[in-house]
Amino acid sequence: MKTAAELNFGERGTIAEIDCTHPSSRRILEFGFTPGQVIELISKATFNDPIAILLRGSLIAIRKSEADCIKLK
Amino acid sequence: MISDVETPVITLIGPPNSGKTTIFNILSGKNYKTVNYPGSTVEYYTSRILAKYNIHAELLDSPGLISLIPESVDEQVTINSLYQHSTLGTPQLLIATVDASQLSRHLLLPVQLLKSGFNVIIALTMNDILKKRNINISIEKLGEELGCSVVQINGRTKEGLGKLISTMNSNLDNLGNDGKQKPVRYEQIIKNSSLVDTFLEIEEIISKVLEFQGVDENINLTNANEQLKVHPSILKNNGFTTDELTLKLDRVLLHKYWGFLIFILVMGLTFTSIFWLAQPLMDLIDDLFSWLNKLVLTSLQNGWFSNLVAEGMISGVGSVLVFVPQIIILFVILGVLEDTGYLARGAMLIDKPLSKIGLNGRSFVPMLSGFACAIPAMLAARTIPNKKERLITIFIIPLMSCSARLPVYALLIAYLVPRDKLWLGGFLLAGIYLFGITISIVIAALVNRFRQKLFKTEDTSTFILELPTYRIPKLSSVLSHTYNSSKEYLLRAGPVILIFSLLLWFLVYFPNSNTQVETEGITKTQILQIEKSERLEGSYASTIGRFIQPIMKPLGMDWRIGVSLISAFAAREVFVSSLALTFKVTTEEEANQNTLLNSLRSATIEDNGEKLFTTATTLGLIVFFIFALQCVSTIAVSRKETGGWKIPVTQVFVFTTLAYTMSLITVNGLRLLGIE
Numbered sequence: 001m002k003t004a005a006e007l008n009f010g011e012r013g014t015i016a017e018i019d020c021t022h023p024s025s026r027r028i029l030e031f032g033f034t035p036g037q038v039i040e041l042i043s044k045a046t047f048n049d050p051i052a053i054l055l056r057g058s059l060i061a062i063r064k065s066e067a068d069c070i071k072l073k
Numbered sequence: 074m075i076s077d078v079e080t081p082v083i084t085l086i087g088p089p090n091s092g093k094t095t096i097f098n099i100l101s102g103k104n105y106k107t108v109n110y111p112g113s114t115v116e117y118y119t120s121r122i123l124a125k126y127n128i129h130a131e132l133l134d135s136p137g138l139i140s141l142i143p144e145s146v147d148e149q150v151t152i153n154s155l156y157q158h159s160t161l162g163t164p165q166l167l168i169a170t171v172d173a174s175q176l177s178r179h180l181l182l183p184v185q186l187l188k189s190g191f192n193v194i195i196a197l198t199m200n201d202i203l204k205k206r207n208i209n210i211s212i213e214k215l216g217e218e219l220g221c222s223v224v225q226i227n228g229r230t231k232e233g234l235g236k237l238i239s240t241m242n243s244n245l246d247n248l249g250n251d252g253k254q255k256p257v258r259y260e261q262i263i264k265n266s267s268l269v270d271t272f273l274e275i276e277e278i279i280s281k282v283l284e285f286q287g288v289d290e291n292i293n294l295t296n297a298n299e300q301l302k303v304h305p306s307i308l309k310n311n312g313f314t315t316d317e318l319t320l321k322l323d324r325v326l327l328h329k330y331w332g333f334l335i336f337i338l339v340m341g342l343t344f345t346s347i348f349w350l351a352q353p354l355m356d357l358i359d360d361l362f363s364w365l366n367k368l369v370l371t372s373l374q375n376g377w378f379s380n381l382v383a384e385g386m387i388s389g390v391g392s393v394l395v396f397v398p399q400i401i402i403l404f405v406i407l408g409v410l411e412d413t414g415y416l417a418r419g420a421m422l423i424d425k426p427l428s429k430i431g432l433n434g435r436s437f438v439p440m441l442s443g444f445a446c447a448i449p450a451m452l453a454a455r456t457i458p459n460k461k462e463r464l465i466t467i468f469i470i471p472l473m474s475c476s477a478r479l480p481v482y483a484l485l486i487a488y489l490v491p492r493d494k495l496w497l498g499g500f501l502l503a504g505i506y507l508f509g510i511t512i513s514i515v516i517a518a519l520v521n522r523f524r525q526k527l528f529k530t531e532d533t534s535t536f537i538l539e540l541p542t543y544r545i546p547k548l549s550s551v552l553s554h555t556y557n558s559s560k561e562y563l564l565r566a567g568p569v570i571l572i573f574s575l576l577l578w579f580l581v582y583f584p585n586s587n588t589q590v591e592t593e594g595i596t597k598t599q600i601l602q603i604e605k606s607e608r609l610e611g612s613y614a615s616t617i618g619r620f621i622q623p624i625m626k627p628l629g630m631d632w633r634i635g636v637s638l639i640s641a642f643a644a645r646e647v648f649v650s651s652l653a654l655t656f657k658v659t660t661e662e663e664a665n666q667n668t669l670l671n672s673l674r675s676a677t678i679e680d681n682g683e684k685l686f687t688t689a690t691t692l693g694l695i696v697f698f699i700f701a702l703q704c705v706s707t708i709a710v711s712r713k714e715t716g717g718w719k720i721p722v723t724q725v726f727v728f729t730t731l732a733y734t735m736s737l738i739t740v741n742g743l744r745l746l747g748i749e
Contacts, residue, residue, distance in 0.1 A: 023533045023535075024533065024535045024537065026142065026144070026268070027139070027144050027535060027537055028537065029268040029269065029272075030139050030140040030142070030181060030268065031139065031178065031537055031539075032177060032178040032181075032272065034268070034269050034272045034273075035269060042320065042323060042327070043323060043324075043327035043328070043329075043332070044329060045327070045329070045332070045333075045421055045422050045424065045425060046329055046330065046332065046333040046422060046425070047425040047426065048329075048425075049424075049425045050421050050424050050425070050434070050536055052323065052327055052421065052540060054315055054320075055178075056175065056177045056178050057174065057175060057177075057315050058175050058178060058315065058539055058540075059315060059319070059323070059539070059540035060537065060538070060539055060540065061417070061418075061420075061421035061424075061536070061537070061538045061539075061540050062536065062537045062538075063424065063428070063535070063536045063537075066535060066536070066537060
């Protein structure tokens with residue numbers, strides 16, 4: 001299953017589920033990464049990490065290791 | 074009505090970037106106190122609401138929160154105090170700030186608060202952003218759906234403030250006799266897994282309250298969005314789009330290569346302007362205080378009292394105030410960068426390299442501030458949510474070459490560099506800074522590895538950060554923040570430096586307080602300086618200096634440098650004036666560098682007549698200053714910010730040991746290589 005960390009520049013995806021075993025999963029949900037939301041990768045930092053994701057009209061910077069628990073459809 | 078005995082408590086609460094602080098500033102008139110939550114290092118602000126608003130209540134500003142379920146120890150403290158503050162009880166009223174342009178994310182907290190049973194008023198901010206996109210939020214419908222009052226307010230123009238005040242007033246009036254709230258812990262009502270459900274509820278509510286202006290209500294949402302040139306996929310995001318300008322700017326500022334380059338450039342400019350802009354002001358303060366010092370010494374009757382005033386008090390106050398220009402400039406620049414929304418991007422760009430050594434993107438600003446002064450830097454580390462990362466950041470901040478070390482380096486470099494090769498000095502200074510940074514990286518990595526011995530925290534490292542919409546900074550809020558931060562610096566560092574400089578004065582002045590010198594043919598200033606040197610030689614300070622002579626000897630140094638190093642504990646730059654004292658530099662011009670350099674050149678070690686300041690010992694001294702934590706106020710602030718003595722004591726031990734060992738290696742290594 002593809003995750004948000006694997007998105008390419010400018011690519012969109014719809015969130016299928018959040019991996020609840022990840023320690024940051026609750027915080028990720030609280031930021032609004034909920035199933036059904038469409039997200040778009042806006043930028044990757046110099047070392048490809050963290051990445052900036054467009055979600056619910058806001059830009060969120062997130063480490064790839066954390067974006068990994070956002071599973072996409 | 075509320076009884077007069079107890080003042081009602083109103084707490085402001087909201088996610089970061091929701092305009093909470095702006096509203097706090099408006100209601101409090103920017104006149105607030107910083108308070109710690111009982112038994113913790115988490116801080117919040119408190120103030121009376123300005124009299125002109127006619128609300129008799131205590132206003133609390135809480136740290137930014139995203140949800141009522143705590144993620145870290147600090148959030149736990151904030152949330153606990155929200156339910157039951159140990160001295161203030163439960164707040165009678167909460168004002169929850171919500172960024173209207175991020176409604177679907179920011180409503181989470183107010184919804185949780187309402188479910189918990191708090192008395193809440195929602196303050197919608199940034200409504201102008203939505204208006205530009207022809208979207209309106211029906212506050213009546215939103216209030217009905219949520220079951221609380223909703224007010225729109227513009228933090229910049231204060232539009233809607235009257236409505237907020239009257240809503241707060243009528244809300245407090247309707248509270249009943251005691252106005253006591255009895256909210257239930259959120260965790261007890263709801264399971265974590267229902268976060269998704271809460272968001273679905275919020276989306277449901279939002280779909281009911283959004284109004285698209287200039288569009289016939291009969292036209293369905295898809296059409297409306299097409300007219301507004303909203304991408305169809307955004308439809309699922311409840312009609313919210315991101316600011317186009319922000320996305321365009323981020324294409325450059327968050328670009329993989331350009332973004333990093335611009336970041337380095339911006340930070341380089343910030344760094345250099347801390348020095349270039351502040352230098353004239355710092356010189357001015359310096360001149361003013363040496364003038365005052367001289368004035369008191371020459372006009373008051375010569376005795377211990379005039380000396381105490383001049384050398385103890387005036388010089389002490391001067392060494393505190395001299396850093397204020399730098400701190401003000403630092404806070405203004407960082408405030409502007411923060412307000413535009415750039416600082417959050419900077420944190421994102423630098424996160425990866427810093428995470429390698431156990432730090433966080435948010436450690437960057439505190440570290441940069443450390444080049445001005447460690448005290449505001451440690452205070453700035455509060456913005457790091459993860460405790461482990463905050464403690465490591467605080468640990469390495471003293472290694473950032475603060476500006477108090479600059480006069481010391483300037484003197485020692487001037488001594489080393491031949492007059493025809495002044496450029497070499499620049500390289501040497503740059504080398505010192507780079508060396509300091511390299512060392513701090515190594516130490517951070519080491520502390521990260523052995524952190525279990527130093528502190529126990531179970532926070533997992535995370536970096537999820539909202540990148541706010543770019544905005545033109547509001548100068549008044551930047552200035553008020555700068556004012557408060559500078560005031561905080563003075564309150565924190567001031568007393569410590571002052572007490573320490575008084576103590577040093579005592580050690581330098583007594584017991585040999587009455588000195589007799591030949592006064593013929595020399596000016597009054599010179600007399601004073603010779604007296605000073607004579608006094609020092611027989612003082613307690615020199616006794617201590619001679620006592621540590623055996624420790625200084627392996628470094629090729631003697632008691633006079635030892636005394637100067639001890640004096641440097643008040644503030645590092647005192648080392649220079651102290652050297653002038655111990656080497657009996659007597660000139661009209663105070664701290665005339667050339668005279669001091671000449672007497673350093675001719676100085677010899679007393680018992681064997683060897684040259685004291687050789688290339689080896691001078692470099693050794695520079696190395697000593699790179700490592701040593703010679704600053705009492707830094708130690709005091711480190712204790713306060715880490716909530717105990719463990720970290721500051723470890724810092725002093727590690728950095729002093731390192732300073733001594735590295736200096737020893739430098740001096741003797743160079744000697745082995747034949748460099749004296």
